[in-house]
Amino acid sequence: MNTVGKRLKDFGAFWYDFVVGDDWRVAVVVLLALLATFGLSKTSVAAWWLMPAAVAVILPVSLWSARKR
């Protein structure tokens, strides 16, 4: 890989690590929860509970997979 390519790769890796971090599933669930909240907010059903529900699910999932065995 040439120098420019390597630098671009390093730059992308830095931002991936900065934004997404150790567990990509957290980012995916947050994104899906935001989309679902937006969709639900367009109906007559209250949508505020979706984000807390997503956090309540993804935190233990992420913790469980990262624990030492």
Place this chain on the structure above:
Amino acid sequence: MTGTGGALFAAVFLACAVEAVEAVTIVLAAGTARDWKSAGYGVGAGLAVLAAITAVLGPAVTAIPLGALRLVVGGLLLIFGLQWLRKAVLRASGHKDLHDEDAIFARELAAAKSAQAQTRFSVPDWYAFTLSFKGVLLEGLEVVFIVLTFGANAHDVPLAALAAVVAVVLVVAVGIAIKAPLARVPENTMKFVVGVMLTSFGMFWGAEGADAHWPGDDAALLVIVPCVAVYALGWVSVLRRSAPRTAEPSPASELMGA
């Protein structure tokens, strides 16, 4: 200062203090093991780049419509917050080693001592310069992000900036005074609190940005923050039961108030 303003100040202060402790540890290692002058140049260059980034990002962030800003920033804060909270819970329950500034300082010191000296662009010791520069820039980037996003979302960038300045000045002053890593700062507890705050504000702003309306509006934060804290502490308690014997659990006094 309102309740929300107080929470904003506390969240930004704690987050920035944690980042400042990490940056000070790196700069101290560079200065102690190598060359204080070069480490100082590195700090100056890092701060200059951060100032340039803030000058570009600041007006851009505050110019974004509030709804879009809350959606994007709320999502990012929530991702950051959950990562911080995850690490804090794993540390507190003994599933991850505690963040130890003494150990980090010793590691950086050993690496710095073994590197060869090289003069570049009138900087006497290029290694000390780059080590300080990277430390200040990387930790500072998080400070800038937190100040701009929290400040813009809460319509109070000056308060967020004030909290950051107070935190950084305090940590740097203590670091200069003792010229040693700030090992006595309860960093793991602070990271837990910051994780709770980032997760709570991220949830709140993210949902509002997605057009949801919280019962009680801003007052909902007074319920969300303690609920997130209790939920995370509950998982600390659950995971402690399955902690490996070799791992050293966090002192109970640090997180559980025991």
